[in-house]
Amino acid sequence: MLLRLLLVALLLSPTGEAGKIIEGHEVKPHSRPYMAFLRYQISQKSFICGGFLVREDFVLTAAHCLGSSTSVTLGAHNIHQQERTQQVILVRRAIPHPDYDSKNLVNDIMLLQLTRKANLTSAVSPIRLPWRREPVKPGMVCSVAGWGRLGVNDPVAEKLQEVELEVQRDEQCSSRYKDYNNNTQICAGDPRKRKSSFKGDSGGPFVCNGVAQGIVSFGQLNGTPPNVYTRISSFLSWIQKTMSHDNLQGPD
Numbered sequence: 001m002l003l004r005l006l007l008v009a010l011l012l013s014p015t016g017e018a019g020k021i022i023e024g025h026e027v028k029p030h031s032r033p034y035m036a037f038l039r040y041q042i043s044q045k046s047f048i049c050g051g052f053l054v055r056e057d058f059v060l061t062a063a064h065c066l067g068s069s070t071s072v073t074l075g076a077h078n079i080h081q082q083e084r085t086q087q088v089i090l091v092r093r094a095i096p097h098p099d100y101d102s103k104n105l106v107n108d109i110m111l112l113q114l115t116r117k118a119n120l121t122s123a124v125s126p127i128r129l130p131w132r133r134e135p136v137k138p139g140m141v142c143s144v145a146g147w148g149r150l151g152v153n154d155p156v157a158e159k160l161q162e163v164e165l166e167v168q169r170d171e172q173c174s175s176r177y178k179d180y181n182n183n184t185q186i187c188a189g190d191p192r193k194r195k196s197s198f199k200g201d202s203g204g205p206f207v208c209n210g211v212a213q214g215i216v217s218f219g220q221l222n223g224t225p226p227n228v229y230t231r232i233s234s235f236l237s238w239i240q241k242t243m244s245h246d247n248l249q250g251p252d
């Protein structure tokens, strides 16, 4: 399968390996206060993903970022430093979408309930979700941020990077990705340019006009755009229902 998950193994070396964005640039520190850096374990190996704060006690990310012992770092710019703005919170419960399918990566969305509320500060605050089906049209310029890899063979980033990406016509993705579905996915990233999200950016937000419209899901092995993003507006009722559910208090 040609699908490439945009996640990366974290090497626990002093320099660390964490991931970046291709052809992007460093973000003005704390200008994206909703960004979350996730670390989790699968079979005793560490992985990283991006995510974003949607409420004081909930982070939204991709379902393929599911693992155990997940921690969320909010308020970070340089993820390898202990910045005073950072808040590290463990995840109480990970709730992947019940219809997530790891084979074709449909419904690649997951809510993480935090063990405690984040303190909202100038470096930590939630991002707005779309009200309903606010249209995301081809030609719109949106952006993705992450601590993922800068290039296919490059090392990973310490400081948060961002890249602007243009929404593409659905044919650009349906011709490359067999299971692409425009009702639950967004196609973005101009195939004539190299700009792309890459390994380690998985789960991060695809932001249009200050609204989180998508979630970094997958792309091609060689890193060339377009990539596929989970279309958040298709999951609003699931998000609302899940965040208001009474039995979220119980044990895992």
Ligand SMILES: *[C@@H]1O[C@H](CO)[C@@H](O)[C@H](O)[C@H]1NC(C)=O
Pocket: 086, 087, 088, 089, 116, 117, 118, 119
């Ligand atoms: C929020 O602030 C309180 C009081 O300063 C502190 O005890 C708590 O650890 C902070 N929470 C986080 C997630 O950093």
Ligand SMILES: *[C@@H]1O[C@H](CO)[C@@H](O)[C@H](O)[C@H]1NC(C)=O
Pocket: 170, 182, 183
């Ligand atoms: C998906 O494509 C169909 C057919 O082109 C179109 O009618 C529909 O509005 C599209 N859905 C979204 C969410 O863009």
